Amino acid sequence: MKNIILTGDRPTGKLHIGHFVGSLRSRIKLQNEGNYEKFYVMIADAQALTDNFDNIDKVKNNILEVALDYLACGLDPNKVTFFIQSEISELTEFTFYYMNLVTLSRLQRNPTVKTEINQKEFGKSIPTGFLCYPISQAADITAFNANLIPVGDDQLPMIEQTREIVRSFNSVYKCDLLVEPKEILPENKTCFRLPGTDGKAKMSKSLGNCIYISDEESVLKQKVYSMYTDPNHIKVSDPGNVEGNVVFIYLDAFCEDKYFEKYLPEYKNLDELKAHYTRGGLGDMKIKNFLFNILNDVLTPIRERRKELAKEPEKIFEILFKGSDEAKVVAKTNLLKLKKAIGIDYRSYFKK
Ligand code: ATP
Ligand code: MG
Numbered sequence: 001m002k003n004i005i006l007t008g009d010r011p012t013g014k015l016h017i018g019h020f021v022g023s024l025r026s027r028i029k030l031q032n033e034g035n036y037e038k039f040y041v042m043i044a045d046a047q048a049l050t051d052n053f054d055n056i057d058k059v060k061n062n063i064l065e066v067a068l069d070y071l072a073c074g075l076d077p078n079k080v081t082f083f084i085q086s087e088i089s090e091l092t093e094f095t096f097y098y099m100n101l102v103t104l105s106r107l108q109r110n111p112t113v114k115t116e117i118n119q120k121e122f123g124k125s126i127p128t129g130f131l132c133y134p135i136s137q138a139a140d141i142t143a144f145n146a147n148l149i150p151v152g153d154d155q156l157p158m159i160e161q162t163r164e165i166v167r168s169f170n171s172v173y174k175c176d177l178l179v180e181p182k183e184i185l186p187e188n189k190t191c192f193r194l195p196g197t198d199g200k201a202k203m204s205k206s207l208g209n210c211i212y213i214s215d216e217e218s219v220l221k222q223k224v225y226s227m228y229t230d231p232n233h234i235k236v237s238d239p240g241n242v243e244g245n246v247v248f249i250y251l252d253a254f255c256e257d258k259y260f261e262k263y264l265p266e267y268k269n270l271d272e273l274k275a276h277y278t279r280g281g282l283g284d285m286k287i288k289n290f291l292f293n294i295l296n297d298v299l300t301p302i303r304e305r306r307k308e309l310a311k312e313p314e315k316i317f318e319i320l321f322k323g324s325d326e327a328k329v330v331a332k333t334n335l336l337k338l339k340k341a342i343g344i345d346y347r348s349y350f351k352k
Pocket of ligand 1: 008009010011012018019021022023150151152153154155191192193194195202203204205206207
């Protein structure tokens, strides 16, 4: 079987470097390896509405921002089909049929959703749509028969939920229509879930602790310089801790030996730098400056490409609409198969 890859992001803000290391980098690698039949990238506006239903402007305006981030990072519309989730109304139908296969308590047990419910302080007023968004993710995946899903580790419970729905559907309706998807996690463990600049567990658009891919150089510098390090590393001579130290975590995600040659030739690699920090005598300013230089090297060409692309927003929407039209045809065909498997394809009963 040839692979069908599907991934996506919620248009709740511009994309940040957590997205870059957590999923964009592997998407671009997969795209260029070419080992797939179809590669879909979805802008999940309908899912974003589940916790932003009263903030339409945020969701609407960020569709373009996310698309610009994709293209600037190197996702190629000649290889990838981009689409906007709400354009594919069939996805809502998939979701509706799957809702019968998932219990309320199963949804309440989803660890990512649980964390998000606490963060968003919903209390007892959890919107049903929000609680059910893992079901809609199963719809997004199965509507295109996707089998490979590049994600960060916060998405693992969603992929597991999708596999359960697939098994349940195939068993209840005695068929083998749906395919169980597999996640693709980043190769580097640090990138599974990049923490925020404040040291919080996850860099997230909704938590305001992000370095955005599009941040200007001066903003990037200011964010790196005010980053959380080791609170006990006060004097340069103090021994420092690299564990939980955001600067070193980001270095783990971005550093390559070539950057030492260019910016810190007195060290060969990250292990040497970490050893010096741990024994004392290495100041925070020096490591922050190094990190800034690396991030700036990675992000400058992306930032420049993005500015060019942003001059013609209508061209970006053209790409999104063309992809949405293409995706709709596929979802429509697969919805008919789904209804046939359930047994509610009434019209076909009377066809000769
Ligand atoms: P929101 O706060 O609105 O949920 P988000 O920052 O969590 O936004 P999403 O659009 O929900 O971003 O996530 C899109 C993809 O990026 C998912 O595959 C997710 O696992 C990955 N991702 C998001 N944040 C990180 C992170 N900090 N580290 C690694 N991967 C991440
Ligand atoms: Mg999220």
